[in-house]
Structure formats: structure tokens, C-alpha cells
Amino acid sequence: MTEHTVRAFTEELEALGADLTRMGGFSEQALGDAVTAIARRDANLARIVIEGDKKIDVLQREIERKIMRLLALRQPMGRDLRQTVAALKLAGELERIGDLAKNIAKRALNIQEFEPIALTRSVERMGKIAVKQLKQILDTLTSQIVAGAVSVWMQDEELDEHYNSLFRELLTYMMEDPRMIGPGAHLLFVAKNIERIGDHCTNMAEVIYYLETGEDIGTDRPKAVDAALPPISLPPPATA
Amino acid sequence: MTEHTVRAFTEELEALGADLTRMGGFSEQALGDAVTAIARRDANLARIVIEGDKKIDVLQREIERKIMRLLALRQPMGRDLRQTVAALKLAGELERIGDLAKNIAKRALNIQEFEPIALTRSVERMGKIAVKQLKQILDTLTSQIVAGAVSVWMQDEELDEHYNSLFRELLTYMMEDPRMIGPGAHLLFVAKNIERIGDHCTNMAEVIYYLETGEDIGTDRPKAVDAALPPISLPPPATA
Numbered sequence: 001m002t003e004h005t006v007r008a009f010t011e012e013l014e015a016l017g018a019d020l021t022r023m024g025g026f027s028e029q030a031l032g033d034a035v036t037a038i039a040r041r042d043a044n045l046a047r048i049v050i051e052g053d054k055k056i057d058v059l060q061r062e063i064e065r066k067i068m069r070l071l072a073l074r075q076p077m078g079r080d081l082r083q084t085v086a087a088l089k090l091a092g093e094l095e096r097i098g099d100l101a102k103n104i105a106k107r108a109l110n111i112q113e114f115e116p117i118a119l120t121r122s123v124e125r126m127g128k129i130a131v132k133q134l135k136q137i138l139d140t141l142t143s144q145i146v147a148g149a150v151s152v153w154m155q156d157e158e159l160d161e162h163y164n165s166l167f168r169e170l171l172t173y174m175m176e177d178p179r180m181i182g183p184g185a186h187l188l189f190v191a192k193n194i195e196r197i198g199d200h201c202t203n204m205a206e207v208i209y210y211l212e213t214g215e216d217i218g219t220d221r222p223k224a225v226d227a228a229l230p231p232i233s234l235p236p237p238a239t240a
Numbered sequence: 241m242t243e244h245t246v247r248a249f250t251e252e253l254e255a256l257g258a259d260l261t262r263m264g265g266f267s268e269q270a271l272g273d274a275v276t277a278i279a280r281r282d283a284n285l286a287r288i289v290i291e292g293d294k295k296i297d298v299l300q301r302e303i304e305r306k307i308m309r310l311l312a313l314r315q316p317m318g319r320d321l322r323q324t325v326a327a328l329k330l331a332g333e334l335e336r337i338g339d340l341a342k343n344i345a346k347r348a349l350n351i352q353e354f355e356p357i358a359l360t361r362s363v364e365r366m367g368k369i370a371v372k373q374l375k376q377i378l379d380t381l382t383s384q385i386v387a388g389a390v391s392v393w394m395q396d397e398e399l400d401e402h403y404n405s406l407f408r409e410l411l412t413y414m415m416e417d418p419r420m421i422g423p424g425a426h427l428l429f430v431a432k433n434i435e436r437i438g439d440h441c442t443n444m445a446e447v448i449y450y451l452e453t454g455e456d457i458g459t460d461r462p463k464a465v466d467a468a469l470p471p472i473s474l475p476p477p478a479t480a
Contacts, residue, residue: 068322071311071321072318072321077312081311081312085311088328167425171421174414174418181414181415182411185411185425188425188428192429
């Protein structure tokens, strides 16, 4: 490659990084707003999140087009290739986080009748942890400091534990008052979505670790017993 | 490229296709068995699915390594490049389908006490549609006939509608008998997982369509009102 081509290539990679950062910013905003919409039952904010997801999708398609062009014209190798493929994967993860935030916002519109503030507080607390993790992994993306990725990767357990306890709390509540079963089911899915956002942050941590080191971070990520399946041990239903 | 290099490259692409087909076969089997495990409360079959997910994960990592090598050494262009990147994406989708099947199998272990056969039948029916869609899209992958991809892409609505009606059925049931809230919540997630498997099949259809035509299949996929949020209109709870 001539010096000119190398410079052009570096610029394209930098532009790609800037796009990703922008996409990350949108997802972070969407997640934060979706969690607030749940906590404050803010229908307007929920609608803004739902509407805003389109621009995340558009940005992803744009990034993918740029990557295909880059692969075809520049034929990157070594770290450049890893960086290009990493961008493809990270854009995919961010798009899914945007989708999940949109889904949380939609459910915020459906739980207007759900009164127990304590429970939406628990959801809000869980949501804030996810926002923090997403922010941290996006910082890692910019700073390219591997320790940040490892740190996010190690945190996955925290959200799993919150999810397990929230799952039990919600079920107990639904058993005590069957009118809460409908909105309670929506909150179950909100909690699950937040837990999945944590998984996507962990995926991003793995991609960034591989990008920086050329090695896999490990196969067994830290997991609280089993996030998907909190053991059911509930008080006998009040209405039985 | 020399004729020799071209031949070697074609062989590598074919090997990649064979790996993908194998991975597809594993995912299809896992999904089918997970659905059967729910329908028949077959704990052994569920455990086989859970254990078997590891080999899907291993295969994905292998495919990714091959793709990185292919991109670095062969520097494919045009359709070859599209095919290589498509393989990366399809492997990602299949890995997620395997994960979802594993999660369904785990929940099968948790609903032993759930008696209403009618409801697990509904779940089974929904699961069989997902199996059919997955099979169809995997056939498309082998036959490379675009019409198959378009057909799967158009079917997404069917699973969404099943999910909506199952969501309402399950909630009604949970309201009538609060002891069913625990297992009912697990079945809600099973239905959601099957619906998501349908989404992954639709994603695969989009990837295959792009691979074959070089164009996007469209931005608005067919959707039943809103799969994520079936309207809640339930009979008054029996216990109120």
C-alpha cells in the first residue's frame, strides 16, 4: 500500500469508529430514557424512545455498507481486519440494545395501572446498572483499554442476580393480587430485557477483548446460578 | 488469482457452507427437541438439548475463525465477499437460536407441575411453526433459491399472531388459578422465545436475500399489530 492509501484507510476506520460511537450514544440515551419512562410512567418519553429507534437502525445499515466497501476495496489484514469485523459485530449488538430499549418503552405505555412503586423502583435500579455497564463498555470502545472490557465482562452476574430477585418479587406480587398479572407480566419482560442488555454488553466486551488481544476472553462467563430460571419458591398464594 | 487459488478458495467457501449446514442441523434438532420436551414434559430430552448447545457454540467459534482466515488470506470481493460476511451473520443467528432452544429446554424442567394440556398444546403448535420456518430457511441456504427466503420473510406474522393469542390465554389461566402463575410465567417466556426464533429466521431470510440479490429485501417486515405487546383485555379475575 502507498502511504496515501494507508492514510485513506486509517481515516475510513476512524470514521467507522465515530459512527459506532454515535450509535452507542443513541442506544445509551434510548436505554436511559426507557428506564425513566418505566419509573415515572412517562408516556411522552416512551414515545420518543420508540420513534428514535429508527435512527439507530439507519445508522447500523450505514455502518454495514461502509464495512462491506472497506473489506472489498481495502482488503484489510491483521489488526485492521479484526477492527473491521469487530465494528460489524458491535453495530449488531448496539442495534439489538436499541430494539430492547424500544420494547421496554412500549411496555412503559402498558403499565400505567401498575401501582406498586417499590417494584418499578427495583426495575429502575436494575435499569441503571445496565445503563452504567453500557456506558462503561462504550468508554472502552473509545479508549481501547482492555481492562474496561474485562471489568464489564465480570459484571454480568450483578444484573442476573437483580433479575432473579425481581422475578420472585413480581411473581409474589401477582399472586397476591391477580389484577396485577397483566402489568406484572409486562414488567417481567422489562426485567428480562434489561438482563439481555447486560448480555449484549458482555458480548461487546468479548468482541473488544478479542480485538485488542487477538485472543478469546474465555468461554465461561460469570453467571449467577441461572438467570433464565430463577428457582420458584414463593409464599402460598394469598387467594388460594 | 491463479486457477489454483480460485479452486482452493471455492473449496474453502464450500467447507464453510457445509459447517453452516451442520450448525443449522444441530439448531433445528435442538429446537424440535425443546418443543417436544415442553409438550411431553420430557426431562431427559430437555437435558440432552441443554447439554447439546455446547457443540453449537463450538461450531460457531470454528466458523468464525475460518471466516477471519478467509478474509485475511483470500481477500474476497463481490459475491464471494457477500457470501463470507453472510456466513458470519448466519452463524450468529443460528447460535442465538441454539441458545433460545436451550432456554426453552431449561423451562421444560420447571413446568412439571403445569397441568393444562391445552396450553402446552398451543405452545407445541407454535413451536412446530418455528421448526418449519427454520427448516425452510435452512433449505434456502442449501438451494440458494431466493423465493424461499422471501417466503420465510413473509411468514413472520404467523408466529406473532400465535404469540399474541397464547399470551392472552396464559394470562387468563394465571388469573383463574394463582398457583399457575409460576409455571405460567415460564410458559410466557417459552412462547416469547419461540417468537424470537421466528425473528431470527426472518433475519436469516434477509441475509440470504441480500447475498443472492445484493439488495435489501425491504425495511418493513410484515408484523401482526405488535408482537411484543398483545393488548390486554382479559375477563375479570376469578379470584377478585
